[in-house]
Amino acid sequence: MTDSQIHKGLAGVVVDYTAVSKVNPETNSLLYRGYPVQELAAKCSFEEVAYLLWHGELPDSGQLSDFQAVERSYRTLDDNVKRVVDDLPLTAHPMDVLRTAVSVIGANDGQADVSTPEANLAKSIALLGKIPAIVAYDQRRRRRQPIVEPRDDLGYSANFLYMTFGEVPAQVVVDAFDVSMILYAEHSFNASTFTARVVTSTLSDLYSAVVAAIGALKGPLHGGANEAVMHVFDEIGEAAKAEEWLNTALAEKRKIMGFGHRVYKNGDSRVPTMKAALDTLVAEYEAQDLAELYDALESSMTSRKSILPNLDYPSGPAYHLMGFDTLTFTPLFVASRVTGWTAHIMEQLASNALIRPLSLYNGPEERHLP
Numbered sequence: 001m002t003d004s005q006i007h008k009g010l011a012g013v014v015v016d017y018t019a020v021s022k023v024n025p026e027t028n029s030l031l032y033r034g035y036p037v038q039e040l041a042a043k044c045s046f047e048e049v050a051y052l053l054w055h056g057e058l059p060d061s062g063q064l065s066d067f068q069a070v071e072r073s074y075r076t077l078d079d080n081v082k083r084v085v086d087d088l089p090l091t092a093h094p095m096d097v098l099r100t101a102v103s104v105i106g107a108n109d110g111q112a113d114v115s116t117p118e119a120n121l122a123k124s125i126a127l128l129g130k131i132p133a134i135v136a137y138d139q140r141r142r143r144r145q146p147i148v149e150p151r152d153d154l155g156y157s158a159n160f161l162y163m164t165f166g167e168v169p170a171q172v173v174v175d176a177f178d179v180s181m182i183l184y185a186e187h188s189f190n191a192s193t194f195t196a197r198v199v200t201s202t203l204s205d206l207y208s209a210v211v212a213a214i215g216a217l218k219g220p221l222h223g224g225a226n227e228a229v230m231h232v233f234d235e236i237g238e239a240a241k242a243e244e245w246l247n248t249a250l251a252e253k254r255k256i257m258g259f260g261h262r263v264y265k266n267g268d269s270r271v272p273t274m275k276a277a278l279d280t281l282v283a284e285y286e287a288q289d290l291a292e293l294y295d296a297l298e299s300s301m302t303s304r305k306s307i308l309p310n311l312d313y314p315s316g317p318a319y320h321l322m323g324f325d326t327l328t329f330t331p332l333f334v335a336s337r338v339t340g341w342t343a344h345i346m347e348q349l350a351s352n353a354l355i356r357p358l359s360l361y362n363g364p365e366e367r368h369l370p
């Protein structure tokens, strides 16, 4: 084995087929089951997109209402989950709380190890329904606000916002949130999805794969970047300081959160759609200062490094304007991406091979105890 066989970070390595989504950096496009994500964001709800990712086809109206009824039936949290969350310190990151709560849901499911396609689909829909309840519960407990029970007369996004804030915001806000959920739902073999597939490849259960994926998503090089973008905005403060801040940060060899991508080198296909959603929020909340800071950092970064924003760059400030706590941004990503993860878990199981790459040893030569 030689050095040339090593692909650090698996960059450029094709590991398997997938029919769930196609990321094409040459055409700067992203297809979910063949449909451009921009069309889905413009014409479909997040529930329809979740159904598409799992079933391969969009639902007709009867299939959609059956699906929505099942998702709505899972929106209430069991007491045992609430108790575990309540026992966690407020110093725990919301991603750690969510990871723990999903683990508790798995441990309480007597059928956790049943991995038929039907059983895994049922668990996936249950997680789709329950994760917003966990995220909302945790933000409200941190704010010492009373818990808001779900409403089954509301769609996914309106209910998510209602449970978090105690009221349904203006329709433009619900729409922007729904668009973000659609855009975050799926992105081929990214680090967290690959993590879920590795766990699944050992024939472990769906909950274990999702818990592991949450851990992988938390890091700032992946999903944690949407939170990190907001910390950067807070650090900079105002548009006039963006260029100087960036010069210092680059001189210190810092990675600028929300910029760059392993696959897209000419811009992230999802950014224009999310930026348009952010613009509607800027108008709704009259947040021109934030928009100016966004533009100033983007244009400084583009002229200094020619590195373009990824989806986390517009999503972070969008969630901020909606009123979410900064630490809650990556859990919002989980709420959406659980659809893609579970679609991949089911795909992996349908054609499984244990994922186990090789390594080139560079430790001490063989040696022996005296």
Ligand SMILES: CC(=O)SCCNC(=O)CCNC(=O)[C@H](O)C(C)(C)COP(=O)(O)OP(=O)(O)OC[C@H]1O[C@@H](n2cnc3c(N)ncnc32)[C@H](O)[C@@H]1OP(=O)(O)O
Residues within 6 Å of the ligand: 009, 220, 221, 222, 223, 225, 254, 255, 256, 257, 258, 259, 260, 261, 262, 263, 305, 307, 310, 311, 312
């Ligand atoms: C939804 C998502 O998960 S999207 C990704 C979210 N993550 C972030 O926004 C974190 C910031 N971005 C990054 O750290 C990187 O761009 C990654 C991890 C996303 C992609 O990394 P890679 O594909 O490994 O790119 P790589 O690190 O090889 O970058 C190539 C060059 O661009 C530089 N670069 C890439 N992204 C950035 C950045 N955000 N800030 C500063 N420099 C950067 C690298 O330092 C490297 O420079 P060098 O050749 O002088 O060493």
Ligand SMILES: O=C([O-])CC(=O)C(=O)O
Residues within 6 Å of the ligand: 184, 186, 187, 189, 190, 191, 222, 261, 262, 263, 310, 311
């Ligand atoms: O594809 C990646 O590497 C990261 C990403 O954008 C995502 O998971 O949405």
